[in-house]
Amino acid sequence: MAFYFARDHRQKYRFFSADPERELTVGASRTKKIWELAKKKLLRLPQRTLRQEQAFIKALKLDAENVLIFHSGCHSEKRLRFRFSLFLNKQRSKHIILLIGESLVLPVSGLAALLPGPNIFFYALALLMITQWQALRGINRLARKKFDFRADASFLEWEEAVLKAREDRYDAILRQIEAEHGFSQLNKILWK
Numbered sequence: 001m002a003f004y005f006a007r008d009h010r011q012k013y014r015f016f017s018a019d020p021e022r023e024l025t026v027g028a029s030r031t032k033k034i035w036e037l038a039k040k041k042l043l044r045l046p047q048r049t050l051r052q053e054q055a056f057i058k059a060l061k062l063d064a065e066n067v068l069i070f071h072s073g074c075h076s077e078k079r080l081r082f083r084f085s086l087f088l089n090k091q092r093s094k095h096i097i098l099l100i101g102e103s104l105v106l107p108v109s110g111l112a113a114l115l116p117g118p119n120i121f122f123y124a125l126a127l128l129m130i131t132q133w134q135a136l137r138g139i140n141r142l143a144r145k146k147f148d149f150r151a152d153a154s155f156l157e158w159e160e161a162v163l164k165a166r167e168d169r170y171d172a173i174l175r176q177i178e179a180e181h182g183f184s185q186l187n188k189i190l191w192k
Helices: 032-042 047-061 077-114 120-143 153-163 167-181
Strands: 002-007 013-017 066-071 146-151
Touching: 002 077, 002 153, 013 047, 013 077, 047 120, 077 120, 077 146, 146 153, 153 167
Parallel strands: 002 066, 066 146
Antiparallel strands: 002 013
């Protein structure tokens, strides 16, 4: 399983995998219809956020000691390892803060049960919390692995175009990367 670590058009690092996981594995204790509706709400998250969360969740399933991560090759391996560890620590802190905030809001959303109809707010928030928790576990597991960083020329071309703000080239480069690595909708992750 390969992962990718590249900058988006705003110079922020993104971590993602090639094939998005469409089916979220969540044990449902309520009716399946309500969970399906909550899953649809979750899939409305921006692709850049959703795909990153799914990549972290996939890290839970890693059995190999080495993790293959493609990057642009703009930095030395030592600097890239440092940047990636900072990225993982930032994501870990962000997930912990979000989980604390969501756990404070969860009881309030439970009060919506007094309203008629299914409590979509509670279920969507619970599903979001489960996803965040799984992603946090994936981040922690990923942080303990050894990384095999491999430079990729197409990502180098992308980052050079971003540094030079050549928006006219973005679409062609992203289509080239999609063709080489089997991505779908990469522009929603790295561009718009």
